[in-house]
Amino acid sequence: MSIFSKLTPEQFTAIGTELDAIRNRVRADLGERDANYIRTLVKRQRQFEVAGRVMMMIPPVWLGGVAALSISKILDNMEIGHNVMHGQYDWMNDPTLNSKHFDWDSADTAKNWKLTHNVEHHTYTNVLNRDHDIGYGLLRMSTDQKWEPRFLANIPLTVLLHTFFQHFVAIQNLKLEEVMVYRTKTTAQLKEEFKPVWKKMRKQLAKDYVLFPLLAGPMAPMVFVGNMAANLTRNLWACAVIFNGHFPEDVEQFDESVIEKETRGQWYVRQLLGSANFSGGKLMHIMSGNLSFQIEHHLFPDIPAHRYAAIAPEVRAICKKHGLPYKTGSFAQQTLSTWKRIAKLSLPSGKSGKVSARASAVSKAATESLAMAA
Amino acid sequence: MSSLSSRSNFLTVGLRRVLKSRVVSTLTYPHGVDRYLEQFDASWSVDEVRAEIIALRHQTDDSVTLTLRPNGNWKGFRAGQYVRLTVEINGVRRTRCYSPANSAHAADGLIELTAKAHANGFVSKHLKQDLRAGTVVGLSQAEGVFALPEQRPDRILLISGGSGITPVISMLRTLCDEGHAGRITFLHYANAMKDQIYAEELAQIASRFPNMELLRAYVEPFQAGELAGLFCREHLLDAVPDYASAQTFLCGPPGMMKAVQKVWADEGLSEQLHLEHFSAAPVVLDSSNAEGEVRFLRSERLAVNTGGTLLDQAEAAGLNPESGCRMGICHACTCRKTAGKVRDTRTGEISDSGEGDIQICVSVPVGTVTLDL
Secondary structure, eight states: OOGGGTOOHHHHHHHHHHHHHHHHHHHHHOSHHHHHHHHHHHHHHHHHHHHHHHHTTSGGGHHHHHHHHHHHHHHIIIIIIIHHHTTTTGGGOOGGGOTTTOOOSSSSOHHHHIIIIIIIIHHSTTBTTTOTTTTTTTSOOOTTSOOOGGGGGHHHHHHHHHHTHHHHHHTGGGOTHHHHTSOOSOHHHHHHHHHHHHHHHHHHHHIIIIIHHHHTGGGHHHHHHHHHHHHHHHHHHHHHHHHHHHOSTTSEEEOGGGGTTOOHHHHHHHHHHTOOOOOOOHHHHHHTTTGGGHHHHHHOTTSOGGGHHHHHHHHHHHHHHHTOOOOOOOHHHHHHHHHHHHHHHTSTTOOOSEEEOOOOHHHHHHHHHHHHHO | OOOOOHHHHHHHHHHHHHHTSHHHHHHTTTTOTHHHHHHHOTTOOSSOOEEEEEEEEOSSTTEEEEEEEEOTTOOOOOTTOBEEEEEEETTEEEEEEEOOOSOTTOTTOOEEEEEEOOSSOHHHHHHHHTOOTTOEEEOOOOBOSOSOOSSOOSSEEEEEEGGGHHHHHHHHHHHHHTTOOSOEEEEEEESOGGGOTTHHHHHHHHHHOTTEEEEEEESSSSOOOSEESSOOHHHHHHHOTTGGGSEEEEEEOHHHHHHHHHHHHHTTOGGGEEEEEOOOOOOOOOTTSOOSEEEETTTTEEEEOOSSOHHHHHHHTTOOOOOSSSSSSSOTTEEEEEEEEEEETTTOOBOOSSSEEEEGGGEEEEEEEEEOO
16 A cells, blocks of 8 residues: 555655755755856757757768767757756746746747646646646556557557657647547647647758758758757657656556645655656766656756755655655666556556555545644 | 947848848757857847946945946947846846946947945945956846937036936036037035045046036035035025026935925926936835735736735736646746735745746735736
8 A cells, every 4th residue: 555545644744844944945055056057058058059960961970960969959858948947947037047938949839848747747746637647648557547459559659659759749738639539629629739839840840851951962861860860869868768757667656536635745745656766877867857866856846957966865864764665776677667567558457556546534534624724 | 339340340230130030040949049159259149238347446435337348239328328237146147227327429339337335235236246357247228218318408407416426427428528518517416525436537527628517515524525415405506506497317316306306396397307216125014914015017907915825816806827736836827026025935035126037826925016917
């Protein structure tokens, strides 16, 4: 039985207070060091980008160009874009690093991303029927998700998702399954919703697949293929990192009832139980956008991600103190566990992972009275 | 203003056209050209005005005079106008308004700003103590209606107090550059001679231009001024008897400005008095009392502050601002606060009183707050 159902309201409150203390302390400490960090990172990303675009036009260093542009796109999307759009650097008052205005080198619009990710995913993390990231409408990623014949294709669809990740993310908001499978949305509605998505998508496509190749003159085909390779590299890496954050088998998912009158302490614990880290060195942390600390990210989404490494030992200590699990493993271990889940759940009898229900009746009543007193 | 040759001007114009073109815009999509230009040189931008601090001078113990070289986007200014200066202090960008004190016709194209470091002045203290030459700062185009009119008035009276001297000394220097023939009286109020900025410059101008009269008034005793004490009608009657025939430009602390305005209003001369306000910091209200109002700028609505979060108060006022988690983590409800202080319900922290973005689901007004909503 999940610890979620065993904790008392007092324990939830204590955990919440201790985690709030970390957040407030780090928030008050933000300053020049953090500003320098993100500015340096942006500088490197632009350097990799320009170097990559140029090198790709020169046959002997074409591969170096692909590597550099891949790194540029990965940094731009993960350590910079995802984090800036979380508002992690809004305190700087710099409009170029502000979550309201930042846009990233991806087919997805900033607006749609913030809706699906910041609001939906981070508020309703791993809650069935509320967190669209559980399966993305495409895959069966929960034991409690009703099996449909289409889920036999779980594995090939996951491969497809990894390959075309930037485009799948761009249309995630459109919830294609509502039109194609469940018929709860009309094609006409879909077309309307697609318009702003297409506006950005076509500019990205024009940039990578028309303009830069044209700029290269006779090297056009090399640049075209190279840009495709860079986008593919980013897609595979980003998707793999993201999957490792919530799909290893020991990561919990939650029944919808848990969010009724959820206290701050309960929200924190759900974030903790619904996320998993993976280990690595400093380079791994930067290249994964610090999603190697998915747990810390879900506890403190608007704290600059490069601070998670220092916070992690404190979070682990709080987990130990309250008997909470802290899920982590090597990148390979987490990936293997994730694919086990994907494979098992593709079958109708397949069961994988834990779904935690609402706390017991006694705790429930106590929680309610606590919430009312607050 | 700028001393570029016509050939390099052609290049600059051509280059600018290319940088602003649709092709370049798509090649640099979505970040835009500026985000790449600034990697080469921090002051480069297609649109934004930026400037490099090339010198700092300390005229008095509590002031700093900055010389700035603006980038090619600076369009000049009318004497008396102000600019918005943006500096980064411990990772956070802060913006304050300052009036260029140099002549609008300055051939070197440089801008001179002088700031007095107040005890509570967070930014002015930074400018005085920590700012270094070589720093690139943000600037705006010149703003403000307080300026010398196109048609220069014949008889001009310039009244200033403290750091309010900056816009009017710009007016004075501009008029001198133009060889203004009419009479100019420069009436300046300061605490003491040691506190007065631009003392030397004013003395020099007075000695070179016979049609300019310099009147200094000091509040502290035993100062060598032409007048003494705070502004009063007697000063005018004594030293500027023809004040009613002049166009008067006034800039200084609120108390002084009120006194001057009263004299002009009493004699029906308000139309001849032009004002620039350097506002003081607002009064801090007790955060536990729900006082003041909540003002919604764009929706043109007003509500009495109930002490609830700004999101709740906006919805109660019939507005429908964007929101998400309602607990301060998703930033969907981030709004621009244009004035007033707010308290963060998570930390108890109180914001500053100026412009800034806030998450309205976790912000409670401390006194009157204005939102761009």
